Every structure is written in structure tokens, then in C-alpha cells.
Amino acid sequence: MSKNGLLILITCVAALGGLLFGYDTGVINGTQFYFSKYFELDAAMKGWVVSSALIGCLVGALAAGPLTKNLGRKASLIIAATLFTISAAGSGLPEFLPQSVSLLVIFRIIGGLGIGLASMAAPTYIAEIAPADKRGKLVTFYQLAVVTGFFVVFLCTYFIGNNFTAEENVTTGWRWMFWSELIPCILFLGLTFFIPRSPRWLVLVGKEEEALKVLNRLHEKDAAQKEIDEIKFSLDKERKTQLKGSSILQKSVIPIIIIGSVLSLFQQFTGINAVLYYGGDIFEKALGYGQEDVLQQQILLGAVNFLFTFIAMFTVDKFGRKPLIYIGSIGMITGFVLLGGSLYLDAVGLVSLFGVLIFIAAFAMSMGPVTWVLLSEMFPNKIRSMAMSIAVAVQWGGNYLVSQTFPMIVESDANKIETGFWNGALPYVIFIVFIVFLIFFTKKYIIETKGRSLEQLEDMWEERYGKIE
Incomplete structure (x- = not known):
């Protein structure tokens, strides 16, 4: 196998962590539509x-930092795969076992631990095995895997749901939807044992010879040695820093962490996961679709999400990161203007559906993959x-805030369709405001990273905020 082929294969295995990220978060869209009825949940409890x-x-995500540093990126991915498997098995406990809302929440939290760990370990691992000129494209494999997970789970929930009656889906179907995740979980767990360890981590723990072997398998010979030299130089600076104290509290470092964290927050405040998690509710309550059509419409969402991620993959290293954010932001605003406007004017129909799809497409080609690349x-x-x-922990905090409050805002008095002032449009107006802020934030604070080595980027930050010691 060629070096390029092996690099892509290893990247795909690591990116399975992203597929499970998408699958595990996407499965809640189809299942919540039914288990909410099974447990008779109100808006707050559903959230x-x-x-x-x-x-x-x-x-x-918070635990991922010390875990990936002390155990390694590969070991962290194996732990994440194990947590995914436990969660998938437990979330769909059969009716004859004492399933409850509390128990379901526990298993969902276990799955969340796996997602948080994988969401940091997988893109970090990919970035550290990739050559600088291919890094952007290869890291977008992770986001492609995420949207693939969403698409696959929407297909699975659709076919599982079609094999049960509406009543059976409320009692049994949603359990099988959770169990379907066991297949990719076991695949990820098995394949992760066969990928090499991160060369940067190997140098960090003193295994330079093994790191060089890994890089020689994946990079050209001269490029591999150059990469080793850059890693050693960077780690030498890092060790000197550690002797002086924690670098994360330096004045020159705090602004960089804040910028990354705010970028993560904006990714969630675009409203993407409100659409992906509550797509069933949006289609049924806001757009007037019947229950039998809800799972089918989710497939449409997943397909658009999947296809438009390819645009980012093939343009992120050509056009750059910031231009994609600008283009995608304009598209996301357009989509929500169509959806929110049609709701506000009580003109729900194809325009509303196009609004949702335009938003999904714009996010998939911009903030979805580009955030992870950056x-x-x-x-x-x-x-x-x-x-x-x-930064990833902040992202999950923002995701939690949006996911918890979205159904409450939708069902608030001010937003009630026909009786509220906003007539169902309020959540989308809020998301539009955040997307506008995202454009200005990107222009002022985000550094374009296209085509630069990780070490070159470090020099750019030092020029802007001062030496990192």
C-alpha cells in the first residue's frame, strides 16, 4: 500500500470516533420522538x-487533555470506543428490565464521556500524523465521519421505525434504535488496536525511534526526519516551560485559549444541534409533517449534511478556513431567515423545508468541519x-445549553404558534444574531492556518500576543 493510501486508511480508522460521535448524538433525534411519549416527558424533562x-x-473533553497526554491518543480512542459500547447496550434496556428515565440518563452520560474524549483525541491524533500540506483535508475526514454517523443513524432509525407500528415504536422501536449503534462501536473498538501511536506522543515519552518508523511509513523520508526534528524542538521548549510553571496561565496564552473556546461556542450557537437533535419535533410541530414522515425527513437532513461536507473537504486547503466560515455564515443566515420568516408569516411549506436544508448545507461546508480543523x-x-x-469542553457546554433550552423556547408563551408574538420563529431569530456575531469574531480574531506547519502557527501567535515561555 502507498504511503498516501496508508495515511488515509489510518485516518479513517481514527475518524470512526467521529462517526460514533455523530451516531450517538444523532440517535437521540429519532429515539426522543418515541421515548418522550413512552415516559410522558414534559418540555424541560425532554430537554x-x-x-x-x-x-x-x-x-x-476535560479529561481528554491529561488522558491523551499520559496514556496516548490511541489508548484514549480505545477507552472512548469502550464507553460508546457500554452506552449503546444500556440505553435500550428491554422492557422486562427496570428501565427508567434516570437509568437512561446514566447510560447517555456514559456515551457522552466517550464522545467528549473522542472529539478531542481523534482530530488531535489525525493532525499529528498528517503532513502540513494535507492536514486540513485529513482532519475534515473527522467531520465527514461525524456527518456520516448522522446520516447512517437516520437511515437506521427510519428502517427500524418502519418495521414497527407507531405504538410499537413508543414501547420497543426506540430501544432497537439505540442498540443499532453496537455495530459501529465494536468495529471501532477492534480496528483502533491496529493503528500506530501518535508520533508526537511517542517522542514525548522518549520513543523517538518508534516515532520515526511511524512517520517513515506515512511521510516521505526527508519529511519524516524534518517532522521529528520540529517535534523535538517544540517539546524541548515545552519542557523548559514546564520547569518554569504552567504555560496555560501565561498572559500570552490565555487569549489563544479564549479565541478557541469562543469559536467552539459559536459553532453550537449557530443552532446546528437544535436542528439535528429536535428535527423530528421541528418537522411535526413547526412544519406540520405527520408522524409517519418525520423519520423520512431526517434522512433528507442527513443526506444534505453528508454531501456538503465534501465541499469543505476539497476546498479547506485551497480556499482557506476563514473564507469558508464567511460563505457558510451567509448561507446559515439565509436558511434561518427562510425558516423563521415562513413561521412568523404563517406561510409554512416548501420554503420552510428549503430553509432548513440550506442551513444544514451551509453549516456542513463551513462551521462543521472548519471548527475542528482550526x-x-x-x-x-x-x-x-x-x-x-x-475548547472542546466549552463546545459541549454550549451544546448542552442549546439542547436544554431549545424545547423550552419553542414552547414558551412568546413563541407559541398562532398565539405568541413570534409565532414559532423566536429560536431562529436568536441563532441568526449569533451567526452575525460569528462573522465579526472570525474577521477580527481568527488566524488563517492554511498551509502552515504547527510550529509556524505558534510563531504567529507569539508575534500577536507575546512569547510563550
Whole structure:
């Protein structure tokens, strides 16, 4: 197998963590439509069950920093795969066992721990095995895997749901939807044992010879040795920093962490997961679709999400990160203007559906993959593990906030269709405001990372905020 082929194969295995991220978060869309009826949940409790996994995501992301540093990126991915498997098996406990809302929440939190860990470990691992000129494209494999997970789970929930009656889906079907995740869980768990360890982590723990072997398998010979030299130089600076104290509290470092964290927050405040988690409710309550059509419409969402991610994959290293954010932001605003406007004017129909699809397409080609690319490469080597862990934790915190409050805003008096002032449009107006802020934030604070090595980016940050010691 060629070096390029092997690099892609290893990237695909690591990116399975992203597929399970998408699958595990996407499965809640189809299942919540039915288990909410089974457990007779009100809006606040529905928000809690749906968003409970995000508590685990936040904790998992915070734990990912020390875990990936001390145990390695590969070992962290194996732990994440194990947590995914436990969650999938437990979330769909059969009726003859004492299933309850509390027990469901516990297993969802366990799955969230796996998501939080994988969401930091997988893109970090990919970024560290990839050559600089291919890093953007390869890291977008992770986001492609995420949207593939969403698409696959929407297909699975659709076919599972069609094999049960509406009543059977409320009692049994949603359990099988959760269990369907066991297949990719076991695949990920098995394949992860066969990928090499991160060369940067190997140098970090003193295994330079093994790291060189890994890079020689994946990079050209001269490029591999150059990469080793750059890693050693960076780690030498990092060790000197550690002798002086924690670099993460330096004045020159704090702004970088804040920028990464705010970028993560904006990714969630675009409203993407409100649409992906509550798509069933949006189609049924806001757009007037019947229950039999809800799962089918989710497939349409997943397909658009999947297809438009390819645009980002093939343009992120050509056009750059910031231009894609600008283009995608305009598209997301357009989509929500169509959806929110049609709701406000009581003109729900094809325009509303097009609005949802335009929003999904715009996010998939911009903030979806580009955020992960930027987070995997923007932080200086000295603080990458801890800084990315913090930024990803903030992202999950934002995800939790949106997921918990969305159904409450939808059902608030001000937003009630026909009787409320906003007539169902309020959530989308709020999301539009955040997307506008995202455009200005990107222009002022985000550094374009296209085509630059991780070490070059560190020098750029030092020029802007001062030397990182």
C-alpha cells in the first residue's frame, strides 16, 4: 500500500470516533420522538434527557487533555470506543428490565464521556500524523465521519421505525434504535488496536525511534526526519516551560485559549444541534409533517449534511478556513431567515423545508468541519492538549445549553404558534444574531492556518500576543 493510501486508511480508522460521535448524538433525534411519549416527558424533562449526554461530553473533553497526554491518543480512542459500547447496550434496556428515565440518563452520560474524549483525541491524533500540506483535508475526514454517523443513524432509525407500528415504536422501536449503534462501536473498538501511536506522543515519552518508523511509513523520508526534528524542538521548549510553571496561565496564552473556546461556542450557537437533535419535533410541530414522515425527513437532513461536507473537504486547503466560515455564515443566515420568516408569516411549506436544508448545507461546508480543523491546529504545541481539551469542553457546554433550552423556547408563551408574538420563529431569530456575531469574531480574531506547519502557527501567535515561555 502507498504511503498516501496508508495515511488515509489510518485516518479513517481514527475518524470512526467521529462517526460514533455523530451516531450517538444523532440517535437521540429519532429515539426522543418515541421515548418522550413512552415516559410522558414534559418540555424541560425532554430537554434534560436529550442534553444529559452533553454533561458526559463536557467531562470527557476535560479529561481528554491529561488522558491523551499520559496514556496516548490511541489508548484514549480505545477507552472512548469502550464507553460508546457500554452506552449503546444500556440505553435500550428491554422492557422486562427496570428501565427508567434516570437509568437512561446514566447510560447517555456514559456515551457522552466517550464522545467528549473522542472529539478531542481523534482530530488531535489525525493532525499529528498528517503532513502540513494535507492536514486540513485529513482532519475534515473527522467531520465527514461525524456527518456520516448522522446520516447512517437516520437511515437506521427510519428502517427500524418502519418495521414497527407507531405504538410499537413508543414501547420497543426506540430501544432497537439505540442498540443499532453496537455495530459501529465494536468495529471501532477492534480496528483502533491496529493503528500506530501518535508520533508526537511517542517522542514525548522518549520513543523517538518508534516515532520515526511511524512517520517513515506515512511521510516521505526527508519529511519524516524534518517532522521529528520540529517535534523535538517544540517539546524541548515545552519542557523548559514546564520547569518554569504552567504555560496555560501565561498572559500570552490565555487569549489563544479564549479565541478557541469562543469559536467552539459559536459553532453550537449557530443552532446546528437544535436542528439535528429536535428535527423530528421541528418537522411535526413547526412544519406540520405527520408522524409517519418525520423519520423520512431526517434522512433528507442527513443526506444534505453528508454531501456538503465534501465541499469543505476539497476546498479547506485551497480556499482557506476563514473564507469558508464567511460563505457558510451567509448561507446559515439565509436558511434561518427562510425558516423563521415562513413561521412568523404563517406561510409554512416548501420554503420552510428549503430553509432548513440550506442551513444544514451551509453549516456542513463551513462551521462543521472548519471548527475542528482550526482547533486541531491553532493551539501552540506547548499547550495543545490542555487548550483543546478546554475548547472542546466549552463546545459541549454550549451544546448542552442549546439542547436544554431549545424545547423550552419553542414552547414558551412568546413563541407559541398562532398565539405568541413570534409565532414559532423566536429560536431562529436568536441563532441568526449569533451567526452575525460569528462573522465579526472570525474577521477580527481568527488566524488563517492554511498551509502552515504547527510550529509556524505558534510563531504567529507569539508575534500577536507575546512569547510563550
